[in-house]
Amino acid sequence: MHAASEPTETMMAGQIPLPVPSKMTEPFWAGMRQNKLLLQRCKTCNAYRWTPQVLCRDCYSEDYEWSEVSGKGTVFSYTVVHRPPLPAFKAPYIVAVIELAEGPLMLTNVIDCDPAALKVGDKVKVAFEKATDEVTLYRFRLA
C-alpha cells in the first residue's frame, strides 16, 4: 500500500526554512524524495516511532529499519495560524498533529482545507510537496 498523493506546492516552500537532515534522518528525507513516508520500525519488537530516535522507545533495541507507512491518519489536534513567523508562510494556514494509522503522532500541516470545516478526528492522507531537488515535505489533506 503506497501513498500516491500528487506533489503540491501551496506554501511557497522554497522560501521557508527547510529541514537539514542529520546522519540518522537522511534515509527519511531520501524516502521523501521518492514520495514515500518512512518511519523507523524496531527490528526486535516491530514498534514504530516518531520523531527519529536512536533506540526503540518500547524495547530500547538499537536495531531498526526505515519502513514505509500508509500515510493515513486522523486529526489529533489542529490550529489555524494567523501570525506567520516569516512572510513566506502564507497565513492563515493550518498546523496540525496527525495520529498516524501506525500509532505515532506527527506535527505537520493540513493543506487545501477550509479551516472552518476541519474537525478533530477527521481522516487525512499524506501529501508530498517537492520544495527543492533535495527536500520533499510531508503535509496532509483530508482523505
Next chain:
Amino acid sequence: MTAKRDVAIVGIHATPQRRRMGKTVIGLMMESLNGSLDDAGLQMSDVDALIAYDFPAGNGEGATDGNVAWQLKQPINFVWQQSGASAVLTGAALIRDGLAEVVVIPAAGAQATDTEATAAYTRPGYEFTEWTGSITPAQFALQARRHMHLYGSTVDDFAYAASTIRNNAHINPEAMMFSRGPYTPADILKARMVADPLTLLMCSLTNDGASCIVLTSAERARYCRKAPVWVLGGAMESRKTSYLEAPSLDIINSRDKMMRGFERLGVRHEDTDMVMIYDHFAHSVQVQMEALGFCKPGEGGAYIREVMGLDQKHPVCPDGGNQGYSHNMIPYNFKIIEIVKQMRNEIIDLCPQSAEGIHTYDRSICRKVRDPKLSVACGPMTEGRHSFVLLEKN
C-alpha cells in the same frame, strides 16, 4: 501535615521587567543574583550551588560546575540546568542532604539585537518542526484544542482566565501591562487572533528582565535578614521536549504524580490558598488546576470561576502572570517570588500605602491576597516538564 520546615527561601529579587532594556543577559542575571543575596543578608562567598538554565559567562561553557566555579573564583558544590519550582525542589534536596548550604537560582532573558517576538528555545531550527510554521502559540493552541475536544473546555473559559490575570497586572505598577486594562472576557476574545483558539491577549508577553531566588537550611535561615518562607516539597515529572515532539496534552498524564506530591506532604488541596499557575497561555489555568488535582479533568472551566479571583479560595497570579506581569524568556522564578512577596507583605499595588504594607482590599486598586499561608507555585508546567512546589509562611 507531615512536611518539615528544614529548607527556606531567604532571598528574592526581580529587576524591572521591560522591553529592550539594552542590557546583557549576564548583566541582568548578576544584578538579580546580587540583589537576592543582599535581600537574604548573604554574600557570593556563601553560595555553594547554582541552578539556572544558562550561565552566559566564563569561558562559554554555560551552566556547568567547572565553568561557574572558575568564573566566580570560588568552589561550587553543584550546578544544574533548571528554573522555577523544579530548581527549588532540586536545591532543597541538596540542602536536606547536606550537599549544599546556600543555593542560588538566577534566571535572566533579554532580546539581543533582533526583534523576535518569542524566546529562541521556543522556535528551534528542528528539521521536523520549523518548516511547518508552528510558532510558539501554535504549539499550545494544539494543546488547547485537544483539551476542548476531550473535555469540552471553551474559548469563554480561556477569556475568563486571561481577563482575571490581566486585571491583576492592570493594578501592579511593576507589571509590563500596568494600567493597560481593565479587561472583560469579551475584550480578550475581540483581540487579534494569533493561533486559533488563542487570541493575542491569551498569550504571554515577551520582554527583558531577571530574577533570583536564594535557598538555605533552617539553621542558616535564622541568621538571614528576613523571615523565611518554607519549602515543603512538591513533585516533578518530565515527559518530552516541548517544540520537538508533537503537543499531545501530556500534562494531564502527570496528574497522578502531582497528586502524590500533595499526599506525600500530607497537604490537602483545600488547605492551600494562592496558586501560581504557569500561565503562559490562557487555557493553562484550568488545565493546570486539573493536572495538579484541584479538580478532575474537564471540571477546570467551571472550577476556575469559583476559585481564581483575589477574594476567592485559590487566587491565581496576583502579579499579573506571564500574560500581564513579565515573560522574560525564563519566567518560572516569578511564580515563587510572588508568593514570597505576598507572604512577606512586600507587594506593590495602587493602595495609597502599599509601600508600607498597608492594603485596602478594594479590588479596583488592591491585589494583595488576604494572609496567604500555604501556597502553590507551578513551573515549568507546560507539555514536556511538569512541577510544583508548596511554600509555607513562617
